[in-house]
Amino acid sequence: MRERKTSYPNLFIVGAPKSGTTSMAKYLSTHSHIYTPLQKEFTYFGSDLVRYATLIEKDQYLKWFEPWKEEKYALDASPFYLYSKTAPTEILEKSPDAKFIIMLRKPSQVAYSMYYQARFGGGEDQISFERAWELESDRIAGRNIPPLARLEFTTRYQTIGKYSEYVENYLNICGKDRVHIIFFEDLKSQPVETYQKLLSFLQLDSQLPEEFSIANPSKKALFPKLTRFISSPPKWMGDVTGIIFPKEIRWKVRNYIMQKNTVKADKPKISEKSSIMLQEHFRSDIKALEKLLSIDLSHWY
Template identity: 25%
Template sequence: MTYVGSVVIYPCSKKIPVVNLLTYNMQKLPNFIIIGAPKSGTTSLYFYLRQHPDIYLPPEKELNYFSKSYEAKNLNGAGDSNAFNRGYHSWATYSQQYAEVQHQTAIGEISPNYFYYATQVGKSIHQQLGTVKIIIILRNPVDKTYSQYMHLVREGRETLDFYQALHTERRNWADVWRYAESSLYTQRVKAYFQLFGKKNVKVILFHNLVNHTQSILTELFEFLEINPDIKCDTSKIYNRTGKPYSKSLANLLTNANMMKRIGKLFIPKPVRQALTLKMVDLNTKPKESMDNLSREYLKRFFENDIIELDTLLDCKTGW
């Protein structure tokens, strides 16, 4: 970064018109980002963190600005284009999501697909925002892989059975389809350590977030250097996965349609998001158990990566 008077100028991947430079850089922007992993509690964490008076998170959870150019090359799967179009693809629209920041000192973003494109996205974040704090939540990769598959089943996008889906090559499809490959953690975590420094990266294990929620929130508040004594309502779990009761309703909630376009005209975005999550939850059956063949395959697939991750984190994940 460079300084012009008292104004910090961050290098950007796109040129910003000179007339707007001061406007952009006087505005508050994220100083922490939760980058995933997907299906590891990031939606629940979004709603918990928004309760803290010193934290600002945008009205929409996943802005996906820093992954846009990598996502754009992989949109051939069912529903990929719709998901991509929900992101913020210009610096102006991205930075506008922080126009309402007031007294909050911890300003954040939560975009789980930043984890998959670790090296590329990490560099982009560092170039445009500087050395922000990074938060990563890691779930047992066997369970995360299955939950990611069930997420697409819930949305009516995945039609293969799980074992078949694990062995199907999906070139040029969004990263969400790459169930097992996207659940290899070590090199991705290492990339963020190298880019931002280990002291600026907080790694949380999903089972600790589930079983010791308030303690983990206190750790996060301390990491973000804000009041650690705030208690949040953590009674609700968001964005659980499972087969839909109604595939038609799942498609209606997932895909672009007239009802959604009308809703955008009259219903504020935070309300729409909460209503959609509620309807998805009501339309979701309890998740079926994973078949043994797939579980044994995944245990072998992840064995070496788990050993390497334990070494990198200097702890036993217990996976």
């Protein structure tokens, strides 16, 4: 039985999008000592992150964790906390014993995959990755924002794979004993060993999920307009359905519709020119991350 010190969660998955964060949240949800709400990506913390819409209010956020009773941990899996300089401090102020899982992936793959994820959800309106890449400075200045984008960093493809300063910020604020870093490549090639190391960090017994399948693969919508509507419904709809149905029911219905409207689909192959450009763009930051963590990441560049 845990000693209740806060109503806020005390375990956080942060990291690059498309780096296995959804899969890891799914795996951890099977552990009896971790409470995992149905919703992922709250992005409640991180006051310095630019939001184009209100993502979640305090009362709504805490309500997701009301069922947390006996479990040692309650999990908030919000990858974009990684890119917030203020999030670690804000989290520790509310949850002093919090631990953090940082998940990372080859930057060029993250940038390209995030573009197609944003296209799938309606948060990106450019039909070519290269054009969306070029618009980053415009978007930082508040121009050419996709109408359905909800968070600035979801369209910052040039920055989204530059991890070193953000990882260093977490290590400096939280301390190395509170931060566990996982690389997507390790999770994919050695899932059991990688997961066991995480459980050891969390001081939990070895309860393994039935399978280590990768969640949230590349996909496309059968009816794109339906996906965009479900991903970003009008506020009035949330207010009305919130009166009628409990949040768990609403979320299950939302997930069911999304699953039925989604099929797996490989991303188009990136052009050789763009691939070389991405490799060069991220090379110096990868080397900075190598130095920070004292590891070899030469397979990334």
